[in-house]
Amino acid sequence: MRSVAGELPVAFRYTPGVGNTAFLEALRDRAVLLGSRCEHCDVTVVPARIFCERCFAELEANVECGPAGTLVSWTVARVDVDGANLASPATFGLVRLDGADSVFLHRLVGIDQPETGMRVEARFRDDRQGSILDLEGFGPAVA
């Protein structure tokens, strides 16, 4: 015997927390991307948070960001987490939503040739459940 196999037999329950709950409910019910603004630091973050990490002020979920934004960076994934080839490549982008200072990670959809700095816009699904996947991703900006 050279080695033994084993596992860590656990599953995790993640509560979304207070900030993310406000974000996900706004996404589900109103198809908006809700952030939080810290007046003291002049910073808006999305998704919403209950505190400012810079000054520790208590924050509200009080700013609607996007739905359009600017592509800050992107990548094309061709393999999955185990290194196997994906059936079709998936494109992911970091988007700075209009009105937000933080960037937001999601899929890029319907964009054949992403370019840093291009304008993109959130594509919401019709059947929304209160999940980050209620957002299909970001496509080319309409306007």
Added chain:
Amino acid sequence: MSRRVAVVGAGMTRFVRRAQETGKELSWIAARAALDSAGIGLDRVDAVCNGTAPDAFDGVHRKGDYLADGSGGFGKPYIRTYVGGGTGVFAPIQGWYTVASGMADVVLVVAEEKMSSCQPHPQGAFLTIFDNLIERPLGPNLLWIFALEMQRYMHAYGLDKRDIAAVAVKNKRNAADHPAALLGQSDISVDDVLASETLAWPVQRLDVSPISDGAAALVLASEDVAGSLTDLPVWIQGVGWNLDTTYWTNRDLVYPEYVENAARMAYEMAGVREPRKQIHIAEPYDPFDYKELHHLEGLMLFDRGKAPEAARDGVTARDGDLPCCPSGGLLGVGNPIAAAGLMKIAELFWQLRGEAGARQVPGTPERGVAQAWGDLMQVGTVMVMGSDGGPATTAANAHTPPREPRATPLDDPSFRSATGAIEEPLDAAYRWDTGRAMGRFLETLAEGRIAATTCSSCGRTLVPPRQFCERCFRPTDGWVDVAPLGKVETFSICHVSWDMRPLDVPQLPAVIRLDEASSGGFLHLLGEVDPDDVEIGMAVEAVWRPDSDREGSILDIAYFRPRDAATRVGDARG
């Protein structure tokens, strides 16, 4: 010469079974409360020390980084400390040396744990602390370690379980006065504890602290800064920590020598020569009721084996001669691992300032000790704290501790219906190499032999065998076979699986001390014996699986059975 360091603020969340808040949010609630109590903002904080125990509880890899924003670490020197259950007292030790060294004037210390994330039971994450080669194949349960230690402790001194249960009663009653407590109960009795479900004898349900979510925080300041912030600084007078062998079955299970070593280090720094006179209040680590007693003896506050009668006689009650866990401890306030340890430091801060409200101990306590315990159940972390001249209970202090600590409990149905709640398995499997010493040990088991290594420097014969002697720190000298004969050092009768499901047939885990090994015992199961007939000291022998079934595994020994044939019964384990 290091600088004096004061605690100038403390805060905590409520401790709850499952919090709606994320770990980041819990951390911020506690940290903000601590800063508010010190009367300062995050801008005054020079560095942040975070303490949090296994990543696998929250289900977040690199939990220290993840918690940095809620801990106030943005743009600051930030470090996470982790020594298992000892973390809650080690994080403020880290904060202490950050200030004492002159690297920072104000340090925020934040400890967090969100154990409710880990399903079906946080013990699943603990299974890998057992040796993957020679313990985990036995199907261990974390409770085994505690049950085996508790049984050995009780046996060594002939202790009455009622006296041990008195600790659970005291702490749950004390916690009834703590606004953050999860399991405060003012009317609980020793009979309630003894009537609770037996998990792994002698451990019963109410001997154990609960799985919890929560966070706690402290603000530390250098002497110069402390004077400008408060008239009631509480000084960190001494710190200590110490580790026993990582082979837990080789340890002295009766007396926590590593706690004594840590306490001696802290007492010496604090100038405490007679702890029983100079320590007025104690917050020993109490994840299990017997552990409070074990630790009080290691802290040299009671003679060995005498802490249980002190608990029985009320000596450790809030109004006793030496109040112990006036907070309510882990048994009463709750046990979000790292946060629970830091809660003890916060309690000393409040007690020594006269701010503990309904929990305030009588008199004028001037010095206290807090202690936590963890890693593979072999680290002791100790902090001695003191005020200058006792609590100024009449002093006007605007920054009283939070009376309504936050955190929103979320029961299972509420979790399932919550927007965005997610449950997913950890999709990871492992393959552990046997290594050289253990590889050879397993190969000899397949041949029906037990192999040991020897160290000519200390003269020990080591089982489990290792390539190097951890005491002498030199290579071991050679291999010898030891007879498959030993004695039961301690045992348990375990009625539950690791995820707390009842077992049809109880398991009989035992630490077996092999007659020809000098390193201590090793873990296996007993068979062919009625659980009621097992005794500590009983002579046992290995029962090997048939040659053809052996595969180089610890399970090549099926179990150990009594050497006395008259004590044997048919193997009930099938």
